[in-house]
Amino acid sequence: MQHPILLVGNDINNISRGQSWKDLLQEILTFCGTNCVQLDDKKPFPLLYEEIFLTAIQQSHIRERDLKGFIAKKIGDITPNELHARIRELKPAHVLTTNYEYTLEGSTPEQHSSLIKERTFSIFRKYTLHNTEYWHIHGDCLNPMSINLGFEHYGGQLQQMRNYVVSGTTYSSPQAPRLPLLQRLKHGPVSTYSWLDLFFTKDIHILGLSLDFVETDLWWLLTYRARQKFQRNTIPVHNKLYYYIPSEFEKAAAFKLDMLKANDVQIVSISAANKTAYYVEVLKRIKEK
Structure with a gap:
Protein backbone atom coordinates (compact mmCIF):
# COMPACT_ATOMS: atom_id res chain seq x y z
CA MET A 1 0.00 0.00 0.00
CA ARG A 17 10.12 0.54 29.33
CA GLY A 18 8.92 3.02 31.87
CA GLN A 19 6.25 3.73 34.41
CA SER A 20 2.86 2.09 34.10
CA TRP A 21 -0.44 3.96 33.78
CA LYS A 22 -1.20 3.03 37.41
CA ASP A 23 2.12 4.56 38.49
CA LEU A 24 1.23 7.76 36.65
CA LEU A 25 -2.17 7.93 38.33
CA GLN A 26 -0.50 7.60 41.72
CA GLU A 27 1.92 10.41 40.85
CA ILE A 28 -1.03 12.59 39.79
CA LEU A 29 -2.67 11.99 43.18
CA THR A 30 0.57 12.91 44.93
CA PHE A 31 0.96 16.06 42.85
CA CYS A 32 -2.62 17.09 43.62
CA GLY A 33 -2.19 16.36 47.32
CA THR A 34 -5.40 14.33 47.40
CA ASN A 35 -5.51 11.47 49.87
CA CYS A 36 -9.17 10.50 49.73
CA VAL A 37 -9.54 9.51 46.06
CA GLN A 38 -9.55 5.74 45.61
CA LEU A 39 -8.17 4.32 42.39
CA ASP A 40 -10.55 1.67 41.11
CA ASP A 41 -10.65 -0.03 37.70
CA LYS A 42 -14.44 0.27 37.76
CA LYS A 43 -14.19 4.07 37.52
CA PRO A 44 -14.19 5.29 33.89
CA PHE A 45 -11.04 7.37 33.54
CA PRO A 46 -12.69 10.62 32.32
CA LEU A 47 -14.83 10.61 35.46
CA LEU A 48 -11.91 9.56 37.67
CA TYR A 49 -9.99 12.55 36.32
CA GLU A 50 -12.89 14.83 37.25
CA GLU A 51 -12.96 13.28 40.74
CA ILE A 52 -9.24 13.88 41.21
CA PHE A 53 -9.32 17.42 39.86
CA LEU A 54 -12.47 18.53 41.67
CA THR A 55 -11.21 17.05 44.94
CA ALA A 56 -7.88 18.84 44.45
CA ILE A 57 -9.63 22.17 43.82
CA GLN A 58 -11.46 21.87 47.11
CA GLN A 59 -8.48 20.65 49.12
CA SER A 60 -5.57 22.63 47.70
CA HIS A 61 -7.03 25.12 45.17
CA ILE A 62 -4.97 23.63 42.36
CA ARG A 63 -5.22 25.10 38.87
CA GLU A 64 -6.05 22.73 36.01
CA ARG A 65 -3.34 24.36 33.91
CA ASP A 66 -0.75 23.25 36.50
CA LEU A 67 -2.17 19.73 36.70
CA LYS A 68 -2.21 19.26 32.93
CA GLY A 69 1.26 20.75 32.68
CA PHE A 70 2.49 18.12 35.15
CA ILE A 71 0.77 15.35 33.18
CA ALA A 72 2.19 16.64 29.89
CA LYS A 73 5.72 16.55 31.31
CA LYS A 74 5.29 13.00 32.57
CA ILE A 75 3.80 11.73 29.32
CA GLY A 76 6.46 13.55 27.31
CA ASP A 77 9.07 11.31 28.93
CA ILE A 78 7.75 8.17 27.19
Whole structure:
Protein backbone atom coordinates (compact mmCIF):
# COMPACT_ATOMS: atom_id res chain seq x y z
CA MET A 1 0.00 0.00 0.00
CA GLN A 2 1.25 3.47 -0.88
CA HIS A 3 1.15 6.02 1.95
CA PRO A 4 -1.52 4.46 4.20
CA ILE A 5 -3.60 6.30 6.80
CA LEU A 6 -3.33 5.07 10.38
CA LEU A 7 -5.18 5.70 13.65
CA VAL A 8 -2.76 4.73 16.40
CA GLY A 9 -3.51 4.32 20.11
CA ASN A 10 -1.41 4.12 23.25
CA ASP A 11 -0.79 0.36 23.27
CA ILE A 12 2.26 0.67 21.03
CA ASN A 13 3.86 2.70 23.83
CA ASN A 14 3.45 -0.20 26.25
CA ILE A 15 6.43 -1.94 24.65
CA SER A 16 8.67 0.88 25.87
CA ARG A 17 10.12 0.54 29.33
CA GLY A 18 8.92 3.02 31.87
CA GLN A 19 6.25 3.73 34.41
CA SER A 20 2.86 2.09 34.10
CA TRP A 21 -0.44 3.96 33.78
CA LYS A 22 -1.20 3.03 37.41
CA ASP A 23 2.12 4.56 38.49
CA LEU A 24 1.23 7.76 36.65
CA LEU A 25 -2.17 7.93 38.33
CA GLN A 26 -0.50 7.60 41.72
CA GLU A 27 1.92 10.41 40.85
CA ILE A 28 -1.03 12.59 39.79
CA LEU A 29 -2.67 11.99 43.18
CA THR A 30 0.57 12.91 44.93
CA PHE A 31 0.96 16.06 42.85
CA CYS A 32 -2.62 17.09 43.62
CA GLY A 33 -2.19 16.36 47.32
CA THR A 34 -5.40 14.33 47.40
CA ASN A 35 -5.51 11.47 49.87
CA CYS A 36 -9.17 10.50 49.73
CA VAL A 37 -9.54 9.51 46.06
CA GLN A 38 -9.55 5.74 45.61
CA LEU A 39 -8.17 4.32 42.39
CA ASP A 40 -10.55 1.67 41.11
CA ASP A 41 -10.65 -0.03 37.70
CA LYS A 42 -14.44 0.27 37.76
CA LYS A 43 -14.19 4.07 37.52
CA PRO A 44 -14.19 5.29 33.89
CA PHE A 45 -11.04 7.37 33.54
CA PRO A 46 -12.69 10.62 32.32
CA LEU A 47 -14.83 10.61 35.46
CA LEU A 48 -11.91 9.56 37.67
CA TYR A 49 -9.99 12.55 36.32
CA GLU A 50 -12.89 14.83 37.25
CA GLU A 51 -12.96 13.28 40.74
CA ILE A 52 -9.24 13.88 41.21
CA PHE A 53 -9.32 17.42 39.86
CA LEU A 54 -12.47 18.53 41.67
CA THR A 55 -11.21 17.05 44.94
CA ALA A 56 -7.88 18.84 44.45
CA ILE A 57 -9.63 22.17 43.82
CA GLN A 58 -11.46 21.87 47.11
CA GLN A 59 -8.48 20.65 49.12
CA SER A 60 -5.57 22.63 47.70
CA HIS A 61 -7.03 25.12 45.17
CA ILE A 62 -4.97 23.63 42.36
CA ARG A 63 -5.22 25.10 38.87
CA GLU A 64 -6.05 22.73 36.01
CA ARG A 65 -3.34 24.36 33.91
CA ASP A 66 -0.75 23.25 36.50
CA LEU A 67 -2.17 19.73 36.70
CA LYS A 68 -2.21 19.26 32.93
CA GLY A 69 1.26 20.75 32.68
CA PHE A 70 2.49 18.12 35.15
CA ILE A 71 0.77 15.35 33.18
CA ALA A 72 2.19 16.64 29.89
CA LYS A 73 5.72 16.55 31.31
CA LYS A 74 5.29 13.00 32.57
CA ILE A 75 3.80 11.73 29.32
CA GLY A 76 6.46 13.55 27.31
CA ASP A 77 9.07 11.31 28.93
CA ILE A 78 7.75 8.17 27.19
CA THR A 79 10.62 6.38 25.46
CA PRO A 80 10.32 5.63 21.72
CA ASN A 81 10.57 2.00 20.62
CA GLU A 82 11.09 0.12 17.36
CA LEU A 83 7.40 0.24 16.46
CA HIS A 84 7.40 4.02 16.22
CA ALA A 85 10.29 3.79 13.74
CA ARG A 86 8.57 0.99 11.79
CA ILE A 87 5.44 3.13 11.44
CA ARG A 88 7.51 5.99 10.01
CA GLU A 89 9.12 3.54 7.59
CA LEU A 90 5.67 2.92 6.08
CA LYS A 91 5.71 6.58 5.01
CA PRO A 92 2.05 7.06 5.91
CA ALA A 93 0.22 10.01 4.41
CA HIS A 94 -1.57 10.64 7.69
CA VAL A 95 -1.19 9.38 11.25
CA LEU A 96 -4.10 10.08 13.57
CA THR A 97 -3.32 9.41 17.21
CA THR A 98 -4.98 9.66 20.60
CA ASN A 99 -1.49 9.91 22.12
CA TYR A 100 -0.26 13.22 23.44
CA GLU A 101 3.50 12.84 23.01
CA TYR A 102 5.63 12.80 19.83
CA THR A 103 7.14 9.31 19.74
CA LEU A 104 5.35 8.68 16.45
CA GLU A 105 6.92 11.76 14.86
CA GLY A 106 10.35 10.77 16.20
CA SER A 107 11.05 14.28 17.44
CA THR A 108 9.21 17.21 19.00
CA PRO A 109 7.74 19.42 16.26
CA GLU A 110 8.90 23.01 16.13
CA GLN A 111 5.53 24.40 15.06
CA HIS A 112 2.07 23.23 14.11
CA SER A 113 0.79 23.01 10.53
CA SER A 114 -2.89 23.21 11.48
CA LEU A 115 -5.36 25.26 9.49
CA ILE A 116 -5.95 27.29 12.65
CA LYS A 117 -4.35 27.29 16.09
CA GLU A 118 -6.54 25.65 18.72
CA ARG A 119 -6.03 26.16 22.43
CA THR A 120 -8.36 23.53 23.87
CA PHE A 121 -10.01 21.24 21.33
CA SER A 122 -8.48 19.25 18.49
CA ILE A 123 -10.37 19.44 15.24
CA PHE A 124 -7.47 20.81 13.19
CA ARG A 125 -4.49 19.96 15.45
CA LYS A 126 -1.72 18.82 13.10
CA TYR A 127 2.07 18.64 12.76
CA THR A 128 3.79 17.82 9.46
CA LEU A 129 7.15 16.02 9.44
CA HIS A 130 8.82 14.28 6.48
CA ASN A 131 5.67 14.50 4.32
CA THR A 132 3.50 12.80 6.95
CA GLU A 133 0.70 14.70 8.63
CA TYR A 134 0.29 13.83 12.32
CA TRP A 135 -3.10 14.63 13.81
CA HIS A 136 -3.22 14.65 17.63
CA ILE A 137 -6.95 14.19 17.97
CA HIS A 138 -6.98 14.30 21.80
CA GLY A 139 -4.45 17.08 22.27
CA ASP A 140 -0.67 17.20 22.61
CA CYS A 141 2.06 17.88 25.16
CA LEU A 142 3.12 21.22 23.68
CA ASN A 143 -0.35 22.51 24.54
CA PRO A 144 -1.20 21.01 27.96
CA MET A 145 -4.71 22.51 28.11
CA SER A 146 -5.56 20.62 24.91
CA ILE A 147 -4.92 17.24 26.56
CA ASN A 148 -8.29 15.48 26.60
CA LEU A 149 -8.66 13.70 29.94
CA GLY A 150 -11.87 14.65 31.73
CA PHE A 151 -15.58 14.22 31.09
CA GLU A 152 -16.03 17.95 30.50
CA HIS A 153 -13.30 18.01 27.86
CA TYR A 154 -14.75 14.96 26.08
CA GLY A 155 -18.12 16.72 25.96
CA GLY A 156 -16.62 19.87 24.46
CA GLN A 157 -14.58 17.89 21.93
CA LEU A 158 -17.66 16.01 20.79
CA GLN A 159 -19.58 19.28 20.44
CA GLN A 160 -16.87 20.72 18.19
CA MET A 161 -16.71 17.50 16.15
CA ARG A 162 -20.46 17.48 15.55
CA ASN A 163 -20.39 21.14 14.56
CA TYR A 164 -17.65 20.47 12.02
CA VAL A 165 -19.44 17.49 10.48
CA VAL A 166 -23.12 18.43 10.75
CA SER A 167 -23.83 22.12 11.31
CA GLY A 168 -20.64 24.07 10.60
CA THR A 169 -17.81 25.42 12.73
CA THR A 170 -18.08 28.31 15.14
CA TYR A 171 -14.40 29.31 14.96
CA SER A 172 -13.81 33.02 14.41
CA SER A 173 -10.83 32.42 12.11
CA PRO A 174 -11.67 33.17 8.46
CA GLN A 175 -9.60 30.13 7.45
CA ALA A 176 -11.95 27.67 9.16
CA PRO A 177 -14.42 26.13 6.67
CA ARG A 178 -17.91 27.51 7.19
CA LEU A 179 -19.84 24.78 5.42
CA PRO A 180 -20.21 21.54 7.42
CA LEU A 181 -18.47 18.46 6.10
CA LEU A 182 -21.81 16.90 5.04
CA GLN A 183 -22.50 19.80 2.70
CA ARG A 184 -19.02 19.72 1.22
CA LEU A 185 -19.23 15.96 0.61
CA LYS A 186 -22.42 16.43 -1.42
CA HIS A 187 -20.59 18.67 -3.87
CA GLY A 188 -17.67 16.39 -4.70
CA PRO A 189 -14.13 15.81 -3.40
CA VAL A 190 -13.28 17.67 -0.20
CA SER A 191 -10.05 19.21 0.96
CA THR A 192 -8.51 17.70 4.09
CA TYR A 193 -8.82 20.51 6.60
CA SER A 194 -9.40 18.21 9.58
CA TRP A 195 -8.76 14.61 10.58
CA LEU A 196 -12.54 14.24 10.53
CA ASP A 197 -12.55 14.56 6.74
CA LEU A 198 -10.50 11.38 6.50
CA PHE A 199 -13.10 9.27 8.33
CA PHE A 200 -15.57 9.83 5.49
CA THR A 201 -13.21 9.76 2.52
CA LYS A 202 -10.14 7.54 3.07
CA ASP A 203 -9.36 4.00 4.21
CA ILE A 204 -8.08 4.03 7.79
CA HIS A 205 -6.21 1.31 9.68
CA ILE A 206 -6.84 1.36 13.45
CA LEU A 207 -4.18 -0.23 15.67
CA GLY A 208 -3.07 -0.09 19.29
CA LEU A 209 -6.38 1.49 20.27
CA SER A 210 -8.67 -0.27 22.72
CA LEU A 211 -11.65 1.89 21.74
CA ASP A 212 -13.14 1.70 25.23
CA PHE A 213 -16.65 3.06 25.46
CA VAL A 214 -15.38 6.11 27.36
CA GLU A 215 -14.07 7.28 23.96
CA THR A 216 -17.47 8.84 23.34
CA ASP A 217 -16.19 11.15 20.61
CA LEU A 218 -14.85 8.30 18.46
CA TRP A 219 -17.89 6.10 19.01
CA TRP A 220 -20.15 8.99 17.97
CA LEU A 221 -18.07 9.46 14.82
CA LEU A 222 -18.25 5.77 13.89
CA THR A 223 -22.00 5.68 14.53
CA TYR A 224 -22.70 8.87 12.60
CA ARG A 225 -20.68 7.68 9.62
CA ALA A 226 -22.50 4.33 9.60
CA ARG A 227 -25.91 6.02 9.83
CA GLN A 228 -25.05 8.19 6.86
CA LYS A 229 -24.07 5.12 4.88
CA PHE A 230 -26.91 2.76 5.80
CA GLN A 231 -29.82 4.86 7.06
CA ARG A 232 -29.78 8.30 5.48
CA ASN A 233 -27.71 7.62 2.37
CA THR A 234 -27.38 11.36 1.79
CA ILE A 235 -23.64 11.41 1.14
CA PRO A 236 -21.29 8.93 -0.53
CA VAL A 237 -19.37 6.82 2.02
CA HIS A 238 -17.15 4.37 0.16
CA ASN A 239 -14.04 4.24 2.33
CA LYS A 240 -13.12 1.31 4.59
CA LEU A 241 -12.16 1.22 8.26
CA TYR A 242 -10.02 -1.66 9.57
CA TYR A 243 -9.64 -2.51 13.26
CA TYR A 244 -6.70 -4.77 14.20
CA ILE A 245 -6.87 -6.99 17.28
CA PRO A 246 -4.74 -9.87 18.65
CA SER A 247 -6.56 -13.19 18.18
CA GLU A 248 -6.11 -14.01 21.87
CA PHE A 249 -8.34 -11.07 22.83
CA GLU A 250 -11.00 -11.67 20.19
CA LYS A 251 -13.30 -13.79 22.37
CA ALA A 252 -13.18 -11.49 25.40
CA ALA A 253 -13.77 -8.45 23.18
CA ALA A 254 -16.61 -10.05 21.18
CA PHE A 255 -19.19 -7.56 22.55
CA LYS A 256 -17.14 -4.63 21.29
CA LEU A 257 -16.27 -6.25 17.98
CA ASP A 258 -19.97 -6.84 17.32
CA MET A 259 -20.57 -3.12 17.77
CA LEU A 260 -17.69 -2.23 15.48
CA LYS A 261 -19.01 -4.55 12.77
CA ALA A 262 -22.45 -2.95 13.01
CA ASN A 263 -20.71 0.39 12.49
CA ASP A 264 -19.11 -0.75 9.23
CA VAL A 265 -15.66 -1.48 10.69
CA GLN A 266 -13.83 -4.53 9.34
CA ILE A 267 -12.12 -6.65 12.00
CA VAL A 268 -8.65 -8.03 11.34
CA SER A 269 -7.61 -10.69 13.87
CA ILE A 270 -3.91 -11.60 14.02
CA SER A 271 -2.07 -14.30 15.96
CA ALA A 272 1.47 -13.64 17.14
CA ALA A 273 3.93 -14.85 19.76
CA ASN A 274 4.15 -11.53 21.61
CA LYS A 275 3.11 -7.88 21.43
CA THR A 276 6.04 -6.76 19.32
CA ALA A 277 5.57 -9.59 16.82
CA TYR A 278 1.85 -8.77 16.64
CA TYR A 279 2.45 -5.15 15.68
CA VAL A 280 5.16 -6.09 13.20
CA GLU A 281 2.60 -8.36 11.50
CA VAL A 282 -0.05 -5.63 11.59
CA LEU A 283 2.26 -3.20 9.82
CA LYS A 284 3.21 -5.90 7.31
CA ARG A 285 -0.48 -6.50 6.49
CA ILE A 286 -1.08 -2.77 6.09
CA LYS A 287 1.88 -2.45 3.75
CA GLU A 288 0.63 -5.35 1.61
CA LYS A 289 -2.90 -4.00 1.18
